[in-house]
Amino acid sequence: MTKLDNTLTMLKDLTDANAISGHEKAARDVMEKYITPYADEVYTDNLGSLIAKKSGNETGPKIMVAGHLDEVGFMVTRIDKDGFLFFQTIGGWWNQVMLAQRVTIMTQSGELTGVIGSKPPHILSPEARKKPVDIKEMFIDIGASSKEEAEEFGVRPGDSVVPYFEFTQMNNEKMLLAKAWDNRIGCAIAIDVLKQLENEAHPNRVYGVGTIQEEVGLRGAKTSAHLIEPDIAFGVDVGIAGDTPGVSDKDADSKLGDGPQIVLYDASMISHKGVRNLVVQTADENEIPYQYATMAGGGTDSGAIHLTANGVPALSITIATRYIHSHAAMLHRDDFENAVKLIVEVIKKLDAETVANIRLA
Secondary structure, eight states, X not given: OOOOOHHHHHHHHHHHSOOBTTOOHHHHHHHHHHHGGGOSEEEEOTTOOEEEEEESOTTSOEEEEEEEOOBOEEEEEEEOTTSOEEEEEESOOOGGGTTTOEEEEEETTEXXXXXXXXXXXXXXXXXXXXXXXXXXXXXXXXXXXXXXXXXXXXXXXXXXXXXXXXXXXXXXXXXXXXXXXXXXXHHHHHHHHHHHTTTSOOSSEEEEEEESOOTTTSHHHHHHHHXXXXXXXXXXXXXXXXXXXXXXXXXXXXXXXXXXXXXEEETTEEOOHHHHHHHHHHHHHTTOOOEEEEOSSOOOTHHHHTTSTTOOOEEEEEEEEBSOSSSOXXXXXXHHHHHHHHHHHHHTTOOHHHHHHHHTO
């Protein structure tokens, strides 16, 4: 891997941070470090979502750009007499991506390495080999010989368990492999939007937000949007890539490198037509590539934000990503950079008159 430039260093720092839903401090600290130089004010809501405000016009519309800080993971629920840890999933997991994977347990005494245990195939019947293991039957091995020893290591019920994976730049240097792209890439977009606006005139107040607990119910989006009261909002997140073997274009047709996804519909919202039309027009004018996407299941922070107070015109702009909700996912750097460019160009257009017209679309 070549030496990381400033952007890649930021992405590495964000994705390497261990921060599942409900325990987002490590990721919040990284985001705060990188966004503070470009913000006029940085603060949090009462649940811990990070809000960075940058004013172009103090009386202009409020524009919210929200990525979520949390990643999927697990929580320790009990320790058995032999020192094995049992757990609750935090966020959506598919059992076939879990066995024999390394994890990090976040104890009060520090980080502890573990592995999700698995049986060797030698002792499995042909029928058992074909049957997925129930998540309730899975356990984490930390090398303890007893419950007492596990407790001596610092483990307690309620401790966070985080997938382990190191940020990796592939041989194709545009392709980036890491844990927690869902959704540290959204946090990175929020950071770089404020960075790109540093020397740009914009007729509004922009809020770059890192929300908490998105993976368990869009919770931080609700509280942070209630505090900000935005006029227009963009949820920035990962989306489904359809460019791997076995994925039909009927399921997902987006490709890495073909531009950010403009989400038309997901299970949490129908995108606002006025916002969507402005974004598409802006992309076309600036020759920024984009893709359309729909998701029958799942949602983004936009789903909670657009229901705030009297309603907020909102749109999700996402990055096509392979292998989300697993230990490692892959995306394309160009899609990240084009998403930032697109949102910046749209923000520069969002004056009071334009926002008023959007509401009538």
